[in-house]
Amino acid sequence: MTRNFSLARITTTLLISCMCLLTAGYNPLVAQEASSELVIPEDAASISKGEALFKGNCTSCHRVHKKLVGPALANVYERTPSIEWIIGFVKNSQKVIQSGDEYAVNLYAEYNNTQMTAFTGFSDQDIMSILGYIQQETLKGPEVASGGSAENAKEDGGEATGVASGYLTVLMVGLVVVLALILFVLILIITVLKKYLNQRGLDEDDAEVVNATLSLEGIAKSKPFIFMVIFIFSAVAFKTVIAGLYTVGVQEGYQPSQPINFSHKIHAGQYEIDCQYCHTGVRKSKSANIPSANICMNCHSAVKTGSKEIQKIYAAIDYDPATKTYGPNQKPIEWVRIHNLPDLAYFNHSQHVKVGGIECETCHGEIKEMAVVQQYSPLTMGWCIDCHRKTNVNTKGNAYYDNLVEIHDKNSGGEPMKVEDIGGLECSKCHY
Amino acid sequence: MILNKYTAIYIVLIGAFVTGCAAGEDDTGLEYAPNMYHSVPYEPLSQIRDKRAGAWVNSTSKSGKGEYHNSNPYNPHGMTMRVPPANTVRRKQALPYHLPKDSLAYAAKVVMNPFPAEGPEAEAMLKDGKELYGRFCEHCHGTKAKGDGTLAQSGEDDIPVFAGIANLTSDNLKNISEGHIFHVITMGKGLMGSHASQISAEDRWKIIRYVKKLQK
Numbered sequence: 148m149t150r151n152f153s154l155a156r157i158t159t160t161l162l163i164s165c166m167c168l169l170t171a172g173y174n175p176l177v178a179q180e181a182s183s184e185l186v187i188p189e190d191a192a193s194i195s196k197g198e199a200l201f202k203g204n205c206t207s208c209h210r211v212h213k214k215l216v217g218p219a220l221a222n223v224y225e226r227t228p229s230i231e232w233i234i235g236f237v238k239n240s241q242k243v244i245q246s247g248d249e250y251a252v253n254l255y256a257e258y259n260n261t262q263m264t265a266f267t268g269f270s271d272q273d274i275m276s277i278l279g280y281i282q283q284e285t286l287k288g289p290e291v292a293s294g295g296s297a298e299n300a301k302e303d304g305g306e307a308t309g310v311a312s313g314y315l316t317v318l319m320v321g322l323v324v325v326l327a328l329i330l331f332v333l334i335l336i337i338t339v340l341k342k343y344l345n346q347r348g349l350d351e352d353d354a355e356v357v358n359a360t361l362s363l364e365g366i367a368k369s370k371p372f373i374f375m376v377i378f379i380f381s382a383v384a385f386k387t388v389i390a391g392l393y394t395v396g397v398q399e400g401y402q403p404s405q406p407i408n409f410s411h412k413i414h415a416g417q418y419e420i421d422c423q424y425c426h427t428g429v430r431k432s433k434s435a436n437i438p439s440a441n442i443c444m445n446c447h448s449a450v451k452t453g454s455k456e457i458q459k460i461y462a463a464i465d466y467d468p469a470t471k472t473y474g475p476n477q478k479p480i481e482w483v484r485i486h487n488l489p490d491l492a493y494f495n496h497s498q499h500v501k502v503g504g505i506e507c508e509t510c511h512g513e514i515k516e517m518a519v520v521q522q523y524s525p526l527t528m529g530w531c532i533d534c535h536r537k538t539n540v541n542t543k544g545n546a547y548y549d550n551l552v553e554i555h556d557k558n559s560g561g562e563p564m565k566v567e568d569i570g571g572l573e574c575s576k577c578h579y
Numbered sequence: 580m581i582l583n584k585y586t587a588i589y590i591v592l593i594g595a596f597v598t599g600c601a602a603g604e605d606d607t608g609l610e611y612a613p614n615m616y617h618s619v620p621y622e623p624l625s626q627i628r629d630k631r632a633g634a635w636v637n638s639t640s641k642s643g644k645g646e647y648h649n650s651n652p653y654n655p656h657g658m659t660m661r662v663p664p665a666n667t668v669r670r671k672q673a674l675p676y677h678l679p680k681d682s683l684a685y686a687a688k689v690v691m692n693p694f695p696a697e698g699p700e701a702e703a704m705l706k707d708g709k710e711l712y713g714r715f716c717e718h719c720h721g722t723k724a725k726g727d728g729t730l731a732q733s734g735e736d737d738i739p740v741f742a743g744i745a746n747l748t749s750d751n752l753k754n755i756s757e758g759h760i761f762h763v764i765t766m767g768k769g770l771m772g773s774h775a776s777q778i779s780a781e782d783r784w785k786i787i788r789y790v791k792k793l794q795k
Contacts, residue, residue: 207726208743216743216770261769268750394601396611401602418740419729421714427777434624445772446730450741479656484625487607489615522602 185230185271188279197280200273204266211281212289216261216449218254221285224278234274239265259471402521403483407459416515422507430501433494437482440464485522492528493577504541535571539563617647621659626650628657673780680766683759690758692784701788708789711782715774716790719744724793743770753794760787 188194208216227233228250236243236251240263243251255261344357366372414420423429428436440460447457452468460466465474488494499505508514512523524530542548542564555564570576602608610616613636618625626649633647650657668674678686695701719741721727726746733739745752764783767773778786 204746204749207731207739207746210738213738215738264745264749264751266749266751391601395609396616398602398607401607402604404605417729418718420718423714424718424777437624439776441772441776445767445774446741448772449743449770479658481626487616487625490618491615 185234185275187224187230187282188275189282190279193276194279194283196273197276197278200269200277201280205277208263211284217258217263220281221289223281230275230278233278234271236263237266237269237274239267241265397525397527398485398487398522399525400521401485402519403485404519405482406480407482408456408519410518411514411520412516412518422514429496429507431497433496435496440480485520486526488526491578493579502541502545503538531577532572535566538566540566540569614646618649621651622649623659626657626659676765676775676780678762678766683762683766683768686762687756687759690761692757692761692787694781694784694788704785705788705792707782708785708787708792711778711786712789712793715778716786719771720747724748724790741770745769745771747790748794757784757787757791760790 188197205220209218209220211219211221213219223233224230227236228248232243232248232250240251240255244255341357345354349357414425415422425438425442426435427438427442428434440463443460444464444466447460448466448468448471451457460480461468463478463480465476466472467474499510500507510524512521514520540548542552548564551569552564555568559568565571613633617627617633627647628650630644630648632645634645636646649659651659654661663669678690694704716724717728719726719728719730721731724747726744726749728744730741731739731744747753761783762768763771764778764786765773765775765780774783
């Protein structure tokens with residue numbers, strides 16, 4: 148029965164749409180009717196206008212078939228008290244709630260007292276055309292969801308690399324099998340040839356060549372071979388020892404597991420959140436700061452609240468997602484420190500980032516690609532000095548340097564001013 | 580043959596030695612002069628609560644605490660950093676904002692931007708505001724404040740990562756006062772949390788200048 152009804156509706160809509168298209172997309176009769184009696188418009192012009200308004204103003208909180216911040220709007224014109232009620236609520240929901248309207252009060256409570264923005268700029272006509280769009284979408288029914296939800300798909304980031312390395316293993320095994328087959332075929336050919344030659348009857352010299360066996364012992368005991376082996380081994384050993392000694396005290400590549408699996412790849416890479424949104428101290432102080440949990444909660448009071456990792460934040464700050472309140476048993480999240488300069492060296496983030504204008508990635512590497520952060524730079528003195536020798540001082544728009552740049556340019560013969568020219572190699576700049 | 584045997588042992592020993600030095604996943608690697616890496620004073624962003632950590636370095640010490648131990652016993656959770664004492668204000672900082680979260684309508688009328696609206700200072704503010712907007716607002720509210728930042732865009736199943744982000748240029752928000760925006764950034768509104776800990780009051784006013792420009 149309902150199916151027939153919706154079919155009839157769709158046919159009518161289509162018919163009217165066709166008519167509208169024929170009459171240059173606008174039907175004054177239908178529009179007239181809607182404004183006077185508050186009938187949901189069904190003509191294509193109103194619906195497309197409603198669609199534009201819906202997508203421009205409503206989609207941040209509403210979908211037709213899904214509950215987001217606000218309720219799903221399918222059927223809203225049938226389940227609410229009246230069309231007039233909808234118009235009043237959209238224009239100023241607080242007024243309707245404060246008037247004591249039962250439906251509005253219940254709705255407000257159901258959605259945790261989240262205020263809907265007052266859309267005072269909408270005319271009745273605008274709201275009716277939005278309802279026209281909603282009605283059309285309601286009749287279409289929800290689209291069939293494709294595959295798993297976003298929640299599940301994003302949980303495991305390591306999947307892709309796992310698949311790639313698995314593929315590589317298969318490839319390697321395949322290659323080894325092919326090589327073994329080639330070897331087998333070659334041995335077969337040799338035996339067959341040997342048999343054939345021996346059958347033909349050879350003179351002594353030729354027979355010696357054909358039947359010669361490869362003596363492994365002879366090769367291993369030959370002087371050039373022993374020399375080569377010793378030489379290669381000592382060279383490799385020498386190189387590894389020297390390289391190994393250089394890694395003493397250098398923590399490049401240190402990638403500890405953290406108490407919460409926070410991924411910079413998702414936050415800074417995929418969603419392009421600026422580093423300094425969370426690491427707020429970087430332009431103001433010596434250290435860039437480990438963000439406090441309240442910064443996490445700017446989003447995660449609403450985003451991915453069911454995730455296991457997010458629950459760890461809630462546990463640390465004693466937050467109850469159901470009541471949205473914080474308890475007294477708060478404790479710090481003990482992140483593991485990665486970058487650690489020895490006590491004898493002074494380093495200041497704000498000096499480099501704010502004054503020097505250096506990008507975070509210059510020293511910290513492709514943080515946007517790191518699911519687990521690792522130390523990218525060696526943080527050795529040689530590394531500091533190297534950069535101070537190569538980098539030009541960022542003097543643009545900084546009046547402090549004007550005089551200095553002028554004097555430098557007079558004496559340098561066109562060489563740009565490097566950090567080393569302003570004392571970047573002085574011992575006491577960093578060691579005091 | 581004897582030589583080959585020796586080289587094999589040689590290689591194994593060197594391999595073990597070298598892999599023991601370099602830093603790896605959960606291992607900081609071998610430290611040269613560890614006393615220099617581990618601070619004696621309390622460090623703001625380090626904390627090692629294990630009392631015996633690094634005891635081998637100063638095994639003769641009578642305190643019984645290891646060289647690496649770095650945790651302030653007088654602070655809560657042994658932390659080094661503390662929350663500033665209640666009812667104190669940092670020098671040269673704006674006085675704390677006392678209006679409660681739910682008095683948005685009142686704040687919108689009363690709170691005024693203390694900085695000049697015209698002149699070179701205002702222009703500099705606008706320039707800073709643009710940069711700050713990019714840092715603190717853009718990923719949600721979008722480059723043009725249309726509520727279409729990277730977090731607002733629909734991911735899978737047509738659901739945005741963060742639903743409910745306001746389009747600041749929409750008709751009903753276009754004409755909000757500077758005080759309204761200040762109150763919302765400071766206290767949060769709806770799903771948006773308070774950004775007071777991240778953005779200083781002065782920076783908030785700079786951002787507001789830029790938002791008002793985008794809304795025009």
